[in-house]
Amino acid sequence: MLSRFGLIAFASSLDTPGIFTRSVTDTTLVYDSMVGRDFNDSTSIDANENCSNSFDHLELFKSKYKKGSGLKGVKIGIPIEFNVEELSNTMRELWQYGIDLLEQEGAEIVSVSLPHTKYSLATYYIIAPAEASSNLNRYDGIKYGHKVQTKKVLTLNEFYQQSRSEGFGTEVQRRILMGNFCLSRDSFDNYYGKAQKMRMLIKQDYQRIFDSGISFILTPTTPTPPFLISKQSSNPTEEYLNDVYTVPISLAGLPAISLPIKRSFENFEGQSGLPLSLQLISRWRQENNLLNVAWCLEQNANMQQLKLEEIEF
Amino acid sequence: MYRNLNIFRSYSTSWESVIGVEIHAQIKTTTKLFSNAPNSFASLPNTLVSLMDCSYPGSLPSLNTRCVSLAIKTGIALNCKVNKKSYFERKHYFFPDLPSGYQITQQSIPLLINGHLTITMPDYEKTIRIQQIKLEQDSGKTLSDIDRDLSMIDLNRAGTGLMEIVTEPDLSSSNEVAIFIKNVIGILQTVGSCDCNMDQGSLRCDVNVSVKRKGGKDGTRCEIKNLNSIKFITKAIEFEVQRQIKIIEENEIVTQETRFYDASKDITYFLRSKENFVDYKYFFEPDLLPLEISENEINSLKNRLPELPQLKRERFILQYKLNNFEANLLVEDNFYSNFFEQCLGLKRCPTKIANWIINILFRLLPNRRECTLTPFQFCFLFDLYENKKITIDQVKFVIKLIIEGNKEPIEDIVENFNSQSNYQNLNFFCEEVISNYPEQVAKFKSGNINIINFLVGKAVKK
Numbered sequence A: 001m002l003s004r005f006g007l008i009a010f011a012s013s014l015d016t017p018g019i020f021t022r023s024v025t026d027t028t029l030v031y032d033s034m035v036g037r038d039f040n041d042s043t044s045i046d047a048n049e050n051c052s053n054s055f056d057h058l059e060l061f062k063s064k065y066k067k068g069s070g071l072k073g074v075k076i077g078i079p080i081e082f083n084v085e086e087l088s089n090t091m092r093e094l095w096q097y098g099i100d101l102l103e104q105e106g107a108e109i110v111s112v113s114l115p116h117t118k119y120s121l122a123t124y125y126i127i128a129p130a131e132a133s134s135n136l137n138r139y140d141g142i143k144y145g146h147k148v149q150t151k152k153v154l155t156l157n158e159f160y161q162q163s164r165s166e167g168f169g170t171e172v173q174r175r176i177l178m179g180n181f182c183l184s185r186d187s188f189d190n191y192y193g194k195a196q197k198m199r200m201l202i203k204q205d206y207q208r209i210f211d212s213g214i215s216f217i218l219t220p221t222t223p224t225p226p227f228l229i230s231k232q233s234s235n236p237t238e239e240y241l242n243d244v245y246t247v248p249i250s251l252a253g254l255p256a257i258s259l260p261i262k263r264s265f266e267n268f269e270g271q272s273g274l275p276l277s278l279q280l281i282s283r284w285r286q287e288n289n290l291l292n293v294a295w296c297l298e299q300n301a302n303m304q305q306l307k308l309e310e311i312e313f
Numbered sequence B: 001m002y003r004n005l006n007i008f009r010s011y012s013t014s015w016e017s018v019i020g021v022e023i024h025a026q027i028k029t030t031t032k033l034f035s036n037a038p039n040s041f042a043s044l045p046n047t048l049v050s051l052m053d054c055s056y057p058g059s060l061p062s063l064n065t066r067c068v069s070l071a072i073k074t075g076i077a078l079n080c081k082v083n084k085k086s087y088f089e090r091k092h093y094f095f096p097d098l099p100s101g102y103q104i105t106q107q108s109i110p111l112l113i114n115g116h117l118t119i120t121m122p123d124y125e126k127t128i129r130i131q132q133i134k135l136e137q138d139s140g141k142t143l144s145d146i147d148r149d150l151s152m153i154d155l156n157r158a159g160t161g162l163m164e165i166v167t168e169p170d171l172s173s174s175n176e177v178a179i180f181i182k183n184v185i186g187i188l189q190t191v192g193s194c195d196c197n198m199d200q201g202s203l204r205c206d207v208n209v210s211v212k213r214k215g216g217k218d219g220t221r222c223e224i225k226n227l228n229s230i231k232f233i234t235k236a237i238e239f240e241v242q243r244q245i246k247i248i249e250e251n252e253i254v255t256q257e258t259r260f261y262d263a264s265k266d267i268t269y270f271l272r273s274k275e276n277f278v279d280y281k282y283f284f285e286p287d288l289l290p291l292e293i294s295e296n297e298i299n300s301l302k303n304r305l306p307e308l309p310q311l312k313r314e315r316f317i318l319q320y321k322l323n324n325f326e327a328n329l330l331v332e333d334n335f336y337s338n339f340f341e342q343c344l345g346l347k348r349c350p351t352k353i354a355n356w357i358i359n360i361l362f363r364l365l366p367n368r369r370e371c372t373l374t375p376f377q378f379c380f381l382f383d384l385y386e387n388k389k390i391t392i393d394q395v396k397f398v399i400k401l402i403i404e405g406n407k408e409p410i411e412d413i414v415e416n417f418n419s420q421s422n423y424q425n426l427n428f429f430c431e432e433v434i435s436n437y438p439e440q441v442a443k444f445k446s447g448n449i450n451i452i453n454f455l456v457g458k459a460v461k462k
Helices: A024-034 A054-064 A089-104 A115-138 A156-167 A170-183 A189-211 A236-241 A247-252 A287-300 B002-013 B065-077 B174-191 B230-249 B295-303 B309-320 B324-332 B334-343 B350-364 B375-386 B392-403 B410-420 B423-436 B438-445 B451-461
Strands: A075-079 A108-112 A216-220 A256-263 A275-282 B015-026 B089-092 B102-105 B112-120 B125-137 B141-143 B152-154 B161-167 B203-213 B222-227 B257-262 B267-273
Touching: A024 A054, A024 A256, A024 A287, A054 A287, A075 A089, A089 A108, A089 A216, A089 A256, A089 A275, A089 A287, A115 A170, A115 A189, A115 A236, A115 A247, A115 B089, A170 A189, A189 A247, A216 A287, A256 A287, A275 A287, B015 B174, B015 B230, B065 B112, B065 B125, B065 B161, B065 B174, B065 B295, B102 B125, B112 B174, B125 B174, B174 B203, B174 B230, B174 B309, B174 B324, B174 B334, B203 B230, B222 B230, B222 B267, B230 B257, B230 B267, B309 B324, B309 B350, B324 B334, B324 B350, B334 B350, B334 B375, B350 B375, B350 B392, B375 B392, B375 B410, B392 B410, B423 B438, B423 B451, B438 B451
Parallel strands: A075 A108, A075 A216, B222 B257
Antiparallel strands: A216 A275, A256 A275, B015 B161, B015 B203, B089 B102, B112 B125, B125 B161, B141 B152, B203 B222, B257 B267
16 A cells, blocks of 8 residues: 555565654645555555545544544454463553553454464564575675775675674664574475465455454554663564564564553553554555544543653653 | 498487586566566666666565466466465575675475477477476676676676476486477467577576486486577586496496586586585565456456467478478577468468578578568569579578668669669670680580589679
């Protein structure tokens, strides 16, 4: 729906331009200006009436909105597999809070099952680095970008190795190595091949849920509240765990929006007032309705506008 | 001597050559396969490069559907099956003339498979199976002979569409390979999918050669590259076959390797070993959709195919009563088969026209690929000759003038020529010849009539 032309490619089958705004209404404006088929991107598709002119659709929704019945007849799915051990109490409470808000608007809350959720992280962390390692092959120091500066005469391979080692940071190098491994002939079937198959199964999980009458899914965006920069984990695998709720959505290619619902009033690591977010997911090509529901949630949420001066890092 | 000949015979009849061919043909479209940069040969370096061709960050491939149509038409002409859903894949390796670090090609499921082409050798016919035809990008060019210390990279060619035509190892001799490639060139030119200009590199061939004893097990094959004319292909194959036979006869083992052909020394030399396996890390290209072709599209392309060389040759033989040799030569190049048929316009005798083209025109042209003579000019001379208004030598003379660049209308050229050889001059030349060759004149007078040809020849030379 949104063209990737012009984006520095990371993992082509997962890359999507993201829209950051301060309100759902702003999101509709930005989205409307970007949506649609771009002939420069062979994988982009046309937008139909359910996923274009979202601003107008939201205005219409707002005009008909009556508090307490905005979501009458809408079924919201709550996936049980997302209730994992790593989910902090703060975020679990937030999730319940969000569920209550939607119920107050007349939505019907349904428990759903997405059985392949537990494989999402592994699947993502095979597919993404694999495709990234391929897309990053072009940074070889020959035509643009960092080039090793030395008086010594290098062989071609030495030139590539040094330019790329100097030019890429640690995390990128890590992902390239992981990706190369997953695509290598001996490992391909067990890693990349299997990951693509698992990706299809994950997508089918969501398809089944949406086919059964569920219109939207509500989950926390992250398993824990935001962590401070000073307190970042040095273990990359731990870092990857933070993506556990967003990764399956990315793999399935579903439209999703994350919005802050309330501030943490709990003393978290000596700081309070950090924004906590929930994620709303819809089926493919239902962006207009997704944004309507997101706006509804935004109206009911207890979230003040963030003022940057208040936060100390 | 007799004994040596015997050994030679058994030496050559107990061995079989097993040859497969990979032809890379540049697809003749105005723009490249995945970018809208122009596809052209002679341009200043790096002037035909789009963002996609130099793999600029943020660029994405966009398929040129005309390349697909031409490839399908070529495949149908070669009796291939069209895969209604085929996939593009990435083949990864690092080299300066490959800007993205990977080539977009087709690997597991190519566009066309299981074709065949029947070639007509002097004594027999043979069907060569075509394993597949796939679409892929061409790389840029690396030039190392301009500056001793630098490799120059020209990306004009990077991204041009290629059809890679791969045969099964069904060919058994250098002659068969030559005929096969000529036939493929005929088809590509007729379909219009490739220029087939081996000098300019729009058609490149690699051959895989192995030898085995009759009835024995298969030998190890070597790939030979850098063959840019059919003549070199045949010479390289012959050298390689002898090289491999010699190795095996001396109880050594042929190693699997890639070799280059050196035309100046007429040898193949070792380039790199194939034993160090390169892992290209193939996976499906995520920036492109699977290539889907409908039955209707295939039929529409099939119906738009022009008359193919095989059929044309049969028709020339049947319709115009040409023999095999003549028909083959005319059909080999689309330009000349059209030229021939245009000349036949006003009920001119086909066999005579064919004879003229083959024995006069072809012999006078320094390069058959460039012919500035038009059918109209050709027929003008032909008609004059048939009406006995001009001699054959005069015809050759005029044709030569036109080929060398004379742009005057042909009527004027012939007019000038005729006025040059007027009666007076003719008399003068004849008298000169008679006085220069008294011996021959005496022979003529004493009954040797044929000697007149010698004297006439001398006069004409004047």
